[in-house]
Amino acid sequence: MTVLTKNKRSHLEKMMFLDEPVDIQRYDEVKYPQIDKITDKQLGFFWRPEEVDVSRDKKDFNALTENEKHIFTSNLKRQILLDSVQGRAPNLAFLPIVSLPEVENWIETWSFSETIHSRSYTHIIRNIYPDPSFVFDDLLNQQNIMDCGKSIAKYYDDLIAANHDPDVSILDHKRYIWMALMSANALEGVRFYVSFACSWAFAELKKMEGNAKIIKLIARDENLHLASTSTMLKLLKKDDPDYAMIAKEMEQESIALYEEVINQEKEWAKYLFQNGSMIGLNEKILANYIEWIGSKRMRSIGLPSPYIVSQANPLPWTEKWIGGGNVQVAPQETEISSYIIGGVKQDIDSNALKGLSRWCIYWRLGSVQKTNRITYETISS
Numbered sequence: 096m097t098v099l100t101k102n103k104r105s106h107l108e109k110m111m112f113l114d115e116p117v118d119i120q121r122y123d124e125v126k127y128p129q130i131d132k133i134t135d136k137q138l139g140f141f142w143r144p145e146e147v148d149v150s151r152d153k154k155d156f157n158a159l160t161e162n163e164k165h166i167f168t169s170n171l172k173r174q175i176l177l178d179s180v181q182g183r184a185p186n187l188a189f190l191p192i193v194s195l196p197e198v199e200n201w202i203e204t205w206s207f208s209e210t211i212h213s214r215s216y217t218h219i220i221r222n223i224y225p226d227p228s229f230v231f232d233d234l235l236n237q238q239n240i241m242d243c244g245k246s247i248a249k250y251y252d253d254l255i256a257a258n259h260d261p262d263v264s265i266l267d268h269k270r271y272i273w274m275a276l277m278s279a280n281a282l283e284g285v286r287f288y289v290s291f292a293c294s295w296a297f298a299e300l301k302k303m304e305g306n307a308k309i310i311k312l313i314a315r316d317e318n319l320h321l322a323s324t325s326t327m328l329k330l331l332k333k334d335d336p337d338y339a340m341i342a343k344e345m346e347q348e349s350i351a352l353y354e355e356v357i358n359q360e361k362e363w364a365k366y367l368f369q370n371g372s373m374i375g376l377n378e379k380i381l382a383n384y385i386e387w388i389g390s391k392r393m394r395s396i397g398l399p400s401p402y403i404v405s406q407a408n409p410l411p412w413t414e415k416w417i418g419g420g421n422v423q424v425a426p427q428e429t430e431i432s433s434y435i436i437g438g439v440k441q442d443i444d445s446n447a448l449k450g451l452s453r454w455c456i457y458w459r460l461g462s463v464q465k466t467n468r469i470t471y472e473t474i475s476s
Contacts, residue, residue: 106195111331112272113265114194125197127330133323134201137208140319142312144215149222149305156223156303162370167303169367170290172234175216176244177286181279182209184251188275191258192268201323208316215309222305239366243286243359250278250352266337273331273341277349277396280324281356283317284392289360289381293367295416296376311416318417325396342397350398357389357402375412383409 102115107126109115125131159167186206193199220227234240254275257263263271291314298307331338364381372378387409390400408414 109194110335111195111198111327112189112192113268116194117196117199120196120200122197122200126195127197127326129326129330130195130201130323131197133319133326134197134204137201137204137316137319140208140312140316142211144211144218144309147215147218147305147309147312149219149309152219152303152305153223155297159302163297163373165370166293166367166373167297167306168230170293171216171219172230172237173240173243173363174287174290175213175231176234176240177247177282178209178212178216180244180247180251181282182206182213184248185209185279188251188254188258189272192272198327205320205323208320212313212316215313219306219309239363243363246355246359247278247282247286250275266341269335269337270341270345273328273338273345274348274352276324276328276331277345277352280321280328280392280396281353283321283324285353285356285360285385285389287314287317288388289364289367289385291416292381292384292410292413293373293376295413296373298416299412300374307416314417321392328396346398350393350401353389353393353398354401357385360385360389380409384413 100116100118102109102118104115106117106119106121107124109126111127122131156164156167183206185202189202190199193202217227220230224230250271254271257268257271291310294303294307294310297303328342332342333339361378361382364378364385368376368378368381383404386402387404390402390404393400
């Protein structure tokens with residue numbers, strides 16, 4: 096394998112995977128504009144964890160009950176592991192076999208956005224816990240979290256092994272690609288949602304609102320990642336008869352994969368609420384919610400759902416959080432690093448404003464809606 100190649104065929108004629116490797120990254124003409132548009136949208140979503148003020152969450156956390164602290168901290172640990180795996184897995188599994196520039200570009204962008212999620216958890220932890228090691232050092236010893244991690248890694252590891260096996264057949268290789276994408280689809284569409292619902296339930300009670308805003312930004316990204324894997328599965332099946340055959344052949348395994356994911360989420364809800372529920376949520380409600388959202392994800396990629404669920408969302412108030420369209424990451428709405436509490440540096444002094452006319456500095460006073468404005472008139476020399 097080399098990083099510099101010269102293809103014999105146009106990239107418009109190639110398959111998504113297992114064809115000639117990418118030579119020139121060009122985007123004036125692409126085989127799959129759907130994938131390229133997803134990349135554009137993800138780039139437009141770019142955000143930094145430090146732009147969200149979580150300093151008030153420390154006070155909120157200290158006022159939580161012990162059961163609520165268990166729910167919050169446990170979810171944080173699990174999310175860290177999920178995004179640690181997902182931050183590296185797409186690159187390791189798919190990049191060595193990708194054949195189209197727009198797909199290569201998307202996979203790199205996808206993985207990068209996952210690292211932002213991982214960095215956001217550190218941002219939350221640094222601002223809430225006196226010692227971050229309290230969270231990080233224990234999570235790999237928690238069996239139910241590790242079981243989830245192993246379940247995620249299985250199909251990625253199978254594909255990575257196939258990528259390095261010269262004896263694997265093309266058809267088997269395609270089977271590994273299909274199931275790795277199916278596993279990623281279930282991860283992006285289902286695995287986070289018990290944790291997400293808990294974070295948003297706290298915010299509905301006016302607690303841990305900084306954390307909830309970060310989770311809303313993460314959910315917005317995950318919805319886009321879900322759209323990408325769904326799109327890739329549909330395009331593969333449409334353009335390659337082998338994948339159409341594989342989709343039918345591996346339907347039961349795909350259904351079993353989704354059932355495992357849904358059951359793990361339900362078991363996670365049981366673990367979270369072992370010492371009691373929180374206002375607005377309990378184990379049974381979350382189980383219904385996960386079956387509902389899991390069924391929705393399955394149907395969207397052509398899988399029959401084994402669950403009998405209602406048409407309506409069992410947690411309708413989560414819709415405003417999942418939508419993500421109203422999340423604004425801009426200096427006037429959030430906290431940029433030059434002046435946030437806990438930011439990297441405070442480097443603004445009065446001399447920096449000389450010669451500038453009508454500069455406005457905004458800072459938050461507890462919410463997006465409540466701001467103070469200071470207007471600096473021209474300072475004559």
